[in-house]
Amino acid sequence: MKNKDSGSPFALAIHGGAGTLRPERMTGERAEKYKTALREALAAGEALLKSGKSALDAVEAAVIALEDNPLFNAGKGSVFNQDGNIEMEASVMWGPIQEAGAVSLLSRVKNPVSLARAVMEHSPHVMLTGMGAEDFALKMGAEMKPPAYFHTTRRRNQWERARNSNTIHLDHDNPKGTVGAVALDKKGHLAAATSTGGMTCKLSGRMGDTPVIGAGTYAKDGCVAVSCTGHGEFFIRGIVAYDVACLIEYAGLSLEAACQRVIHEKQKTLGGMGGLIAIGSKGEIALPFNTTGMYRGWVREGEVGEVAIF
Numbered sequence: 001m002k003n004k005d006s007g008s009p010f011a012l013a014i015h016g017g018a019g020t021l022r023p024e025r026m027t028g029e030r031a032e033k034y035k036t037a038l039r040e041a042l043a044a045g046e047a048l049l050k051s052g053k054s055a056l057d058a059v060e061a062a063v064i065a066l067e068d069n070p071l072f073n074a075g076k077g078s079v080f081n082q083d084g085n086i087e088m089e090a091s092v093m094w095g096p097i098q099e100a101g102a103v104s105l106l107s108r109v110k111n112p113v114s115l116a117r118a119v120m121e122h123s124p125h126v127m128l129t130g131m132g133a134e135d136f137a138l139k140m141g142a143e144m145k146p147p148a149y150f151h152t153t154r155r156r157n158q159w160e161r162a163r164n165s166n167t168i169h170l171d172h173d174n175p176k177g178t179v180g181a182v183a184l185d186k187k188g189h190l191a192a193a194t195s196t197g198g199m200t201c202k203l204s205g206r207m208g209d210t211p212v213i214g215a216g217t218y219a220k221d222g223c224v225a226v227s228c229t230g231h232g233e234f235f236i237r238g239i240v241a242y243d244v245a246c247l248i249e250y251a252g253l254s255l256e257a258a259c260q261r262v263i264h265e266k267q268k269t270l271g272g273m274g275g276l277i278a279i280g281s282k283g284e285i286a287l288p289f290n291t292t293g294m295y296r297g298w299v300r301e302g303e304v305g306e307v308a309i310f
């Protein structure tokens, strides 16, 4: 662990979910809306890194910006579960001493990512769920919202379509909208955060990979910070975020090669559709996905930030 400014340039990457995005159905105007939202989230995190704030502050700020934007499946704009309710989840991990916090089954907390951070910093636990998590949120003075705040017409329509197509099917082929961020700060510390509403029509009580440390989120100084998006059941079974770290730490793979192996080989073979964003200890960035698209953005100190969808 480095204790003072290592002089290494900061880096930040964000995602707004991976899935079956169809270029032909994405109008220029719609794409621009997403890109503007991604730029805003990137700018929120970048401003903090620039001013010397920690990678943890930066990933939290970037994820809050995405949670507050109804375009994405996290916070406001989360998808509906089978019963027509919203159950949100989030996690954070801070690389210096591998501290972590996670929350799930939230229906009233405006910014689940901040509650995950509060669990990490103000409780003796790593993971809180459901009513207990919301009681903790109230004690922490977290901002709470009525269910209607999170509901959007678009998500309700998606939910109705999924239910009407006979199906109690999970929207497995089409996960998208989960958000996440990874960062390396000027002191050389890594952090990761992920937040989601999960998958449309999921069973009540279902937890995905997002709040599972090692599956959806992982950060370890000197190694890597990872935030995943995709079909959570497969990402849990593949312990995806930690698998990337293991391939780097134990097998000596480069960040790029580790991500390639996990997303394009291992997850693909397993049947797990999705992607991840990762930053290595020297500021290397990888943004692999095995779906048709992943909303994403990235920036390194001294460079102009970029955003992309396909």
Ligand code: ASP
Pocket (backbone or CB within 6 Å): 017, 018, 073, 175, 176, 177, 178, 196, 197, 198, 199, 207, 208, 209, 210, 228, 229, 230, 231, 232, 233, 235, 274
């Ligand atoms: N990984 C999330 C989940 O399974 C979904 C997503 O990334 O879109 O809950």
